[in-house]
Amino acid sequence: MSPAAALLALGVLAAGPGEPAAVQTLGPRAPGRVRRVVTLAPSLTDAVLALGAGDLLVGVSRFDEQPEVRTLPRVGGFVDPSVEAVAALKPDLVLVQLGPGNQRPVAALAALGIPILALRLASIDDVLAGLRAVGVALGHTDKAEALARALAETRAAVRARAGGFPSVRALFVYGFEPLVVAGPGSFADELLRDAGGINVAQDARSAYPVWSVEHALAAKPDVVLDATHGVGGREALQELPGLRQARWVTLPSPALLHPGPALGQGLEELFRALHPVVPEAGR
Amino acid sequence: MSVALAPRRFAVAPGVRFSGGRALAILSVLGLCMVAALLASAVLGEYPLGLRRVLLEPLSVDATVFWRLRVPRAVLGAVVGAALGASGSALQGLLKNPLADPFILGVSGGAALGATLALAVGLTAFAGPSLFAFVGSLAAMGLVLAVGRTRRSPYAALLTGVIFNAFASAAITGIKTLISPDRVGEILYWLAGSLGYESPRTLAGAAILQVACVGVLWRQSGRLNLLSLGDEDASSLGVPVDRTRVVVLVATSLSVAGAVALSGLVGFVGLIVPHLLRLLVGPDQRLLVPASALGGAAFLVLSDLLTRLLFPVFHAELPVGVVTAVLGGPLFLYLLQRAEART
Amino acid sequence: MTASLLVRGLAVGYGGVPVATGLAFDVQPGCLLAVLGPNGSGKSTLLRTVLGWLPPVQGEVLLFGQPVSGWERRRLAQRVAWVPQSFEADAGFTGMELVLMGRAPHLGAWGLPSERDVALARGTLEELGVLHLAGRRTGELSGGERRLLLLARALAQGPELLLLDEPTAFLDLRHQVHVLQRVRARVDAGLAAVAVLHDANLAASVADHVLLLREGSVLGHGPTQEWLSAERLAALYGLPMVEAVAEGGARAFAPRWTP
Numbered sequence: 048m049s050p051a052a053a054l055l056a057l058g059v060l061a062a063g064p065g066e067p068a069a070v071q072t073l074g075p076r077a078p079g080r081v082r083r084v085v086t087l088a089p090s091l092t093d094a095v096l097a098l099g100a101g102d103l104l105v106g107v108s109r110f111d112e113q114p115e116v117r118t119l120p121r122v123g124g125f126v127d128p129s130v131e132a133v134a135a136l137k138p139d140l141v142l143v144q145l146g147p148g149n150q151r152p153v154a155a156l157a158a159l160g161i162p163i164l165a166l167r168l169a170s171i172d173d174v175l176a177g178l179r180a181v182g183v184a185l186g187h188t189d190k191a192e193a194l195a196r197a198l199a200e201t202r203a204a205v206r207a208r209a210g211g212f213p214s215v216r217a218l219f220v221y222g223f224e225p226l227v228v229a230g231p232g233s234f235a236d237e238l239l240r241d242a243g244g245i246n247v248a249q250d251a252r253s254a255y256p257v258w259s260v261e262h263a264l265a266a267k268p269d270v271v272l273d274a275t276h277g278v279g280g281r282e283a284l285q286e287l288p289g290l291r292q293a294r295w296v297t298l299p300s301p302a303l304l305h306p307g308p309a310l311g312q313g314l315e316e317l318f319r320a321l322h323p324v325v326p327e328a329g330r
Numbered sequence: 331m332s333v334a335l336a337p338r339r340f341a342v343a344p345g346v347r348f349s350g351g352r353a354l355a356i357l358s359v360l361g362l363c364m365v366a367a368l369l370a371s372a373v374l375g376e377y378p379l380g381l382r383r384v385l386l387e388p389l390s391v392d393a394t395v396f397w398r399l400r401v402p403r404a405v406l407g408a409v410v411g412a413a414l415g416a417s418g419s420a421l422q423g424l425l426k427n428p429l430a431d432p433f434i435l436g437v438s439g440g441a442a443l444g445a446t447l448a449l450a451v452g453l454t455a456f457a458g459p460s461l462f463a464f465v466g467s468l469a470a471m472g473l474v475l476a477v478g479r480t481r482r483s484p485y486a487a488l489l490t491g492v493i494f495n496a497f498a499s500a501a502i503t504g505i506k507t508l509i510s511p512d513r514v515g516e517i518l519y520w521l522a523g524s525l526g527y528e529s530p531r532t533l534a535g536a537a538i539l540q541v542a543c544v545g546v547l548w549r550q551s552g553r554l555n556l557l558s559l560g561d562e563d564a565s566s567l568g569v570p571v572d573r574t575r576v577v578v579l580v581a582t583s584l585s586v587a588g589a590v591a592l593s594g595l596v597g598f599v600g601l602i603v604p605h606l607l608r609l610l611v612g613p614d615q616r617l618l619v620p621a622s623a624l625g626g627a628a629f630l631v632l633s634d635l636l637t638r639l640l641f642p643v644f645h646a647e648l649p650v651g652v653v654t655a656v657l658g659g660p661l662f663l664y665l666l667q668r669a670e671a672r673t
Numbered sequence: 674m675t676a677s678l679l680v681r682g683l684a685v686g687y688g689g690v691p692v693a694t695g696l697a698f699d700v701q702p703g704c705l706l707a708v709l710g711p712n713g714s715g716k717s718t719l720l721r722t723v724l725g726w727l728p729p730v731q732g733e734v735l736l737f738g739q740p741v742s743g744w745e746r747r748r749l750a751q752r753v754a755w756v757p758q759s760f761e762a763d764a765g766f767t768g769m770e771l772v773l774m775g776r777a778p779h780l781g782a783w784g785l786p787s788e789r790d791v792a793l794a795r796g797t798l799e800e801l802g803v804l805h806l807a808g809r810r811t812g813e814l815s816g817g818e819r820r821l822l823l824l825a826r827a828l829a830q831g832p833e834l835l836l837l838d839e840p841t842a843f844l845d846l847r848h849q850v851h852v853l854q855r856v857r858a859r860v861d862a863g864l865a866a867v868a869v870l871h872d873a874n875l876a877a878s879v880a881d882h883v884l885l886l887r888e889g890s891v892l893g894h895g896p897t898q899e900w901l902s903a904e905r906l907a908a909l910y911g912l913p914m915v916e917a918v919a920e921g922g923a924r925a926f927a928p929r930w931t932p
Contacts, residue, residue: 109645123646124645125515126515126516126519127524127646127647129641129646131377134377134395135377135378146512155527225507253509257507
C-alpha cells in the first residue's frame with residue numbers, strides 16, 4: 048500500500064472505533080429539580096433556550112453568541128473546557144457534545160461529582176433524541192416532546208414537497224481556501240438529502256473532505272451552497288467553467304451548521320435554496 | 331558578572347565558583363522557589379477554594395478540586411519542568427551550543443509525529459497520543475544515536491536531529507491536510523503543549539523516570555564540564571568521550587520523551603531556564619543541571635498558574651507554551667543585556 | 674628502566690593512509706625530545722597517535738611499557754598530559770577552574786578538589802607567572818595567556834610524560850623562554866617530555882634529543898648536540914641555514930638570506 052493510500056486509510060478510520068451513544072449520562076445522577084445548567088457548545092445552549100429554560104443557564108462556552116446569554120460567564124471551548132471554571136459555577140447539570148478532544152476534561156468533571164448529559168448530535172435523529180433527553184433532565188418533558196414532534200413534522204413535510212421536484216445536484220461548501228465540503232455522514236449531507244438534493248460529494252471518503260478545485264469542476268453541481276459566512280475565496284471559483292453555470296446560493300443563517308432545535312428552519316432554507324420559488328426557464 | 335556572584339566566604343579559591351557551600355545555598359534558594367510555586371499553584375485558580383474546607387472536610391468539592399485537580403497538575407508541572415530544564419542544560423553543554431533546547435535532537439519531531447498519527451487515526455484521547463508520542467521520541471533518539479555512531483563530532487547528532495524535525499514537521503502538515511478539519515483542532519492543541527490532570531499512578535511513574543534521568547545527568551555533569559573543553563582535551567583528561575556522549579543523549583532523550591508524552595511540546599523552558607541560570611551562577615554543569623531542574627519546575631508551575639489566572643480574560647486556558655515564551659523571552663533579553671553591560 | 678614512551682616501526686596516518694613512516698624512538702624520564710619539521714610533515718599526527726586517538730597505521734606505541742590501546746583512559750590521564758595547539762570556544766570558565774580541571778583524572782565523578790589539589794593548581798599558575806589570570810574568564814584572555822593556562826592545566830595533572838604541541842605559539846619571546854625553562858626544570862626533576870617545536874633555537878636550548886621529520890620520513894634522530902646542525906636543518910626546511918655560536922656556548926641557527 049503506498050504511503051499516501053495508507054494515510055488516507057487512516058483518515059477513513061478517523062470515524063473512530065467505539066462511537067459514543069446518542070445520549071449518555073456521566074457522573075452521578077442529576078437532582079430531581081435542576082436549577083443550574085452549564086452548556087459546553089452553542090447547539091446545546093440553543094436547545095435549552097428553545098425549551099424556555101434559559102433562566103437555568105449559569106455558564107456557556109466562549110463560542111456562544113446568542114444575545115440571551117451575553118452576560119453569562121464563559122467556561123472554555125470545545126477541546127479545552129476549563130474544569131475548574133465549570134466546577135466554580137456549582138452546576139447541577141452539564142450539557143456536553145462529546146468528542147475525542149474533550150473526553151478528559153469531561154471525565155474529570157464527572158469525577159468531581161458533577162452530573163453530565165452527553166449528546167452525540169451527529170444526525171437529525173440524534174438531535175431529536177437529544178432534545179427529548181434535555182427536556183426530561185430539565186423537567187420540560189412535554190415542551191421537548193412537542194418541539195421534537197414539530198421538528199419531525201417539518202422534516203416530513205419538506206421531504207414530501209421535495210418529492211415533487213426533480214433532484215438537484217448540489218455542492219455544500221464550508222470553506223473555499225482550502226475547499227472544504229460536506230461529505231457523507233455530515234449533518235449537512237443528511238439535510239441536503241431530505242431537502243431533495245443529491246450531494247455531489249456523497250462518495251467522498253470522510254465527512255468533511257478537502258477537495259481540489261479540479262475535483263469540484265469535474266463534479267459539475269447544479270447548485271453551490273455557500274455556508275462560509277463571507278470568508279473569502281469565492282470569486283476565484285465562481286469564474287471557473289463547470290462552476291460558472293451552477294447557481295450560487297449564499298445561505299444566510301448559521302442554523303444549518305449547528306445540529307440544534309433550529310434545524311427545522313434550516314431545512315426550509317435549504318429547500319428554498321435548492322428549489323427556488325420562481326421556476327427558471329429551462330431548469 | 332558571574333564571578334562577582336561567588337560570595338567570598340564560599341569560594342574555595344579565587345576564581346572557583348563551585349563549592350559545596352555555594353551549591354547548597356543556590357540549590358536551596360531554587361528549591362524554595364519551586365516549593366513556593368507549587369503552593370501558589372495549589373491554592374490559586376478559577377475555583378474559589380476554601381482552605382479550611384479542604385483540610386477539614388475531605389469529601390467536599392473544595393477538597394476534591396484541591397487533591398484531584400490542583401495538586402496533580404502542579405506536580406505534573408514540576409516534573410515536566412524539571413525534566414525540560416535539566417535536559418536543556420545537559421544538551422547545551424554536550425552540544426556546546428547555548429541555543430540548544432531539549433527538542434533539538436529530533437525528540438520533538440518524533441513526539442509530535444507520533445501524537446499526530448494517533449489523533450489522526452482517532453485513538454482514544456486517553457493513552458493514544460501519549461503512548462505514540464513516547465514511542466516517536468524514542469525512535470528519533472534511536473536514529474540520532476545510530477547516525478552518531480560513525481562520527482565523532484557532536485554536529486552529526488545535531489544535524490540529524492534538525493533534519494528529522496524538519497521531516498516530521500512536513501509529515502505532520504501532510505497529515506493535517508488529509509484528515510478532516512475538525513480533527514486538526516485537537517492536533518494543534520496537543521502540539522501547543524498544556525498540562526492536564528493525570529492519575530496518581532501516571533504521576534508516580536513519571537516522577538520516578540525523571541528522578542532517574544536527572545540523576546544520571548547530574549552524575550555526568552562533571553564530565554560535561556570537561557567535554558566543553560573539546561573532545562580531545564576531555565579525552566586527555568580521562569573522560570570516555572563516546573560513552574559519555576551516548577549516556578547523556580539517552581538520558582536526555584528518555585527524560586524529554588517522558589515529559590513530552592504527558593504535556594505535549596512546551597517550548598522555551600528547556601532553552602531559557604538553563605541559559606538564564608548560566609548567566610547567574612556560571613557554566614559549571616554540576617551546579618547547572620540540578621539548578622535548571624529546580625528552576626525549570628518553578629518556572630513551568632508558575633506559567634501554568636498564570637494560564638489559569640488569565641482564564642477570565644481569554645475565556646480559555648492558553649497553552650502553557652505561550653506563557654513560557656511571553657514570560658521567558660523578555661526576561662531573558664533583559665538579563666542578557668545586563669550581563670553584556672557589566673563585562 | 675622502562676621508557677616512558679617507546680615507539681617501534683611506527684607509521685602514523687588517517688584511515689590507513691600513512692602520513693609519516695619509519696618512526697622509532699624512545700623517551701626516558703628526565704629527557705626532552707623536540708620534534709622539528711616543516712608544516713604537514715606529520716608531527717601533530719604523531720602526537721595524536723601517541724595519545725591513542727588515532728590507531729597506528731603500522732607498528733606500535735608503548736606507554737610505560739604497555740601498548741597505548743591497552744590503557745584505561747583515566748589511568749593514562751593520571752600519567753600522561755597533553756598541551757594542545759588550539760583552544761576550543763570559550764565555555765565561560767575562569768582560569769583557575771580550567772587549571773583545576775587538570776586534577777580531574779585524580780578525582781571522582783564529581784571532580785571535587787581537595788585543598789591539596791587547589792594548592793597544586795595554584796602552584797602551577799604561580800610557576801608560570803599567570804596567577805593573576807585565576808579569576809578571569811578564559812574568553813577574555815589573549816591566545817598567549819590561554820596557552821599558558823593550558824600548560825598550567827597539564828602540569829597540574831602531575832604527569833610523568835608531557836606532550837606539547839607547539840607550546841610556544843602566540844607567546845612573546847619572554848614567555849617562550851619562560852615556558853620552556855619551566856618545562857626543562859620539570860624534566861630535570863624526572864619528567865619525560867615530547868615537544869613539537871617550530872623554532873630550532875629553542876630546541877637547541879632545551880632539548881636532549883631531536884627528531885627531524887620531513888614530508889613523512891625521518892631525516893634524523895638523536896642527541897641534540899649531534900643532530901641539530903646547519904646542514905641538517907637546511908635539509909629539513911629546504912632553506913640554506915647558517916650557524917653561529919654565541920658567548921657562553923649557546924648555538925643559534927638562522928636562514929641565510931639571499932637578496
